[in-house]
Amino acid sequence: MKRLWGIEQPGDADVALDISRGSEIVEAIKTTGITAPRILEVACGSGRVSQRIKDLMPKAEVLATDICSYPEWDDLTIETKQMSTQDILDSDKRYYDFVVFLNSYRAWSGPDKEAFDEWMKTHALYFISSGIDGERIGMDAKENPMIMKHI
Numbered sequence: 001m002k003r004l005w006g007i008e009q010p011g012d013a014d015v016a017l018d019i020s021r022g023s024e025i026v027e028a029i030k031t032t033g034i035t036a037p038r039i040l041e042v043a044c045g046s047g048r049v050s051q052r053i054k055d056l057m058p059k060a061e062v063l064a065t066d067i068c069s070y071p072e073w074d075d076l077t078i079e080t081k082q083m084s085t086q087d088i089l090d091s092d093k094r095y096y097d098f099v100v101f102l103n104s105y106r107a108w109s110g111p112d113k114e115a116f117d118e119w120m121k122t123h124a125l126y127f128i129s130s131g132i133d134g135e136r137i138g139m140d141a142k143e144n145p146m147i148m149k150h151i
Helices: 012-030 048-056 071-075 085-091 111-123
Strands: 038-041 061-066 079-082 096-101 124-130 135-139 145-150
Touching (some): 012 096, 012 124, 048 061, 085 111, 096 111, 111 124
Parallel strands (some): 038 061, 038 096, 061 079, 096 124
Antiparallel strands (some): 135 145
16 A cells, blocks of 8 residues: 555545445536536545546536645646645635535634635535535545535
């Protein structure tokens, strides 16, 4: 197993989980009737979830972001960008149909999270995460309910 920044990288089971989560997110998106969604994934890691979304929804415009870049990004066909949540707040003026922020959002607290929540009110239609109230669409990597919420 490859190590990156001292962290073991995913094996086949983790890849399968990311593919499954991406598929569950697409099924939830389809229920909204939006067929060519604009999607922002925050803290995307390897980007496999976003890539799965794009594979299943070719008309989707997908931007996957993380505070650090990953070597796996070189193999993706989606747009990836190294940026922090503060970078998003400061410079991303686009509107998204869906903001996907799995796992990390649940453990986040403080003024930065509050600022991000405010940003979403004017930049997103739906929010997909875990640890929030809304419609359950699957499970995240930590076995917490993955939720889609209309903002």
